[in-house]
Amino acid sequence: MPRTVCIAIVMLLAATVGQAALPPGVPYPANLGKYYTAYPAPISFLTYLDSIFKCQGEFALCAYATCVTIPKSNPPVAECGCYSFNGPSLGAGTGVLNKQIKANMLSTCLGSVKCTTLLQNRTEFCRRMNDKTMYPRGLATGQADLNPKICRGGTATNCFAAACCRGPPSSRFLPPGTPQYNATCYCPYFTTDQPFFMSSSKYACGPKNAAEIIPGRTLIYNGA
Numbered sequence: 129m130p131r132t133v134c135i136a137i138v139m140l141l142a143a144t145v146g147q148a149a150l151p152p153g154v155p156y157p158a159n160l161g162k163y164y165t166a167y168p169a170p171i172s173f174l175t176y177l178d179s180i181f182k183c184q185g186e187f188a189l190c191a192y193a194t195c196v197t198i199p200k201s202n203p204p205v206a207e208c209g210c211y212s213f214n215g216p217s218l219g220a221g222t223g224v225l226n227k228q229i230k231a232n233m234l235s236t237c238l239g240s241v242k243c244t245t246l247l248q249n250r251t252e253f254c255r256r257m258n259d260k261t262m263y264p265r266g267l268a269t270g271q272a273d274l275n276p277k278i279c280r281g282g283t284a285t286n287c288f289a290a291a292c293c294r295g296p297p298s299s300r301f302l303p304p305g306t307p308q309y310n311a312t313c314y315c316p317y318f319t320t321d322q323p324f325f326m327s328s329s330k331y332a333c334g335p336k337n338a339a340e341i342i343p344g345r346t347l348i349y350n351g352a
């Protein structure tokens with residue numbers, strides 16, 4: 129039986145990756161609501177700067193993700209093509225999508241730099257990400273704003289700390305010419321009329337009216 133290993137990673141730079149074949153009982157994407165108990169995370173990553181932590185290991189980077197919304201997902205989640213890397217990644221307690229782990233990370237990391245220094249790679253999120261126990265067979269993600277732009281409203285994913293798997297997205301909805309992604313993340317998405325950052329200036333800000341999103345069809349990109 130194929131074993132799936134997924135990882136979870138953190139925010140400013142990464143998401144996590146796992147293996148593609150899903151064993152029986154793997155809850156995502158359908159049951160992500162069971163794990164994303166802290167949904168919705170705050171949109172602006174500026175609110176994340178007070179609880180940063182650093183991990184070392186496999187993670188997924190979704191700054192250049194192309195995503196397709198998953199019909200009837202709850203919370204609303206998009207399947208995103210991302211990249212997996214091995215190395216340092218950054219996350220923030222504020223953006224963690226699981227209530228209990230978020231509370232733990234905030235109590236450890238809030239208002240201090242120790243989660244990027246003394247406790248680097250040793251906090252619960254990092255441990256779970258490296259053990260692949262952050263999500264069932266899952267990776268986690270972080271993301272980067274390398275060449276961001278400001279959107280004045282729109283629809284975007286927030287991939288910080290999302291669950292990911294190693295391997296390209298299965299979506300048959302991604303158009304030809306989509307980059308050769310090697311990680312797949314299940315990222316919550318939002319529609320807002322408030323300003324937010326888009327990971328890269330080359331991406332569209334997405335529909336400002338949620339009714340314009342065609343599930344499984346409309347392409348959206350990663351913001352925060």
Ligand SMILES: *[C@@H]1O[C@H](CO)[C@@H](O)[C@H](O)[C@H]1NC(C)=O
Nearest residue numbers: 183184185249254255258259
């Ligand atoms: C980070 O933690 C993981 C799991 O404990 C370990 O395998 C890895 O070597 C650590 N990395 C560093 C740089 O300490």
Ligand SMILES: *[C@@H]1O[C@H](CO)[C@@H](O)[C@H](O)[C@H]1NC(C)=O
Nearest residue numbers: 211212213214308309310311
């Ligand atoms: C995933 O793709 C990126 C970009 O091509 C590459 O740099 C990275 O090494 C790949 N990751 C793995 C685990 O092969």
